[in-house]
Amino acid sequence: MAYTLYGAVLSPFVRKCRVFLAEKDIPFDSVHVDPGALPQEYANLNPLMRIPALEHDGKRFADSAVICQYVERLHPEPALYPRAAADYAQCLWLEKYADYELAPLCTFGIFRQRLIMPLRGLPGDENKALDAINKLPALFDYLEQQLGSNTWFVNDQLTVADIAITSQLVNMQYGGESLNAERWPNLHAHMQRMQQRPSFSNALNQEAVVISKIKAHLNSPAKPAPNVV
């Protein structure tokens, strides 16, 4: 039975699910929904009116973390959650850290204020972006220390935590900020490693088209705004 993922390609939570499914080599249909203009019926998929949502086998699920866990149960290999209890908990913790600590800064603080608000013809709040930029180093210090010289964050195996963290950092980059490789060398190398995987690079290639249309529109509003954010 096919999977249908509802969302917009530049959402870090949608990207997390797309990369997760790609890592497991699971085909899925994408249905574009604009998080800024969700139709009322979308409440049947997610009463909180947020993306992503998943439809599979007549069932509907909301929230990227729930979606990834559901898919993992049905397709346990390759495992994207560690088996051992402590590693599993650490993986969930870092995924949560990405979704609830990085996201308000990288995505809602920087990306949304600098790209999405202007795209919608609204003024972005640059003070909010600057506040996020001031707060992020403490979070990067923590992640740098958690990663150490390991390849992946938990048990040196690729997990949903790696995908979730890089997904948020990508939105920060779209907002014009980059991770300082000298200050956070391990985290920077991890981000490069993650982005070079086919699962991630395919997603980013698809997104690059949208990003360049947004930039073209913001530089010259006569050019059409993409409707796929």
Ligand SMILES: N[C@@H](CCC(=O)N[C@@H](CS)C(=O)NCC(=O)O)C(=O)O
């Ligand atoms: N915890 C949720 C967060 C989802 C989320 O906040 N999505 C944003 C887009 S990046 C959204 O739908 N925002 C619409 C809104 O809040 O009105 C998840 O992991 O799926």
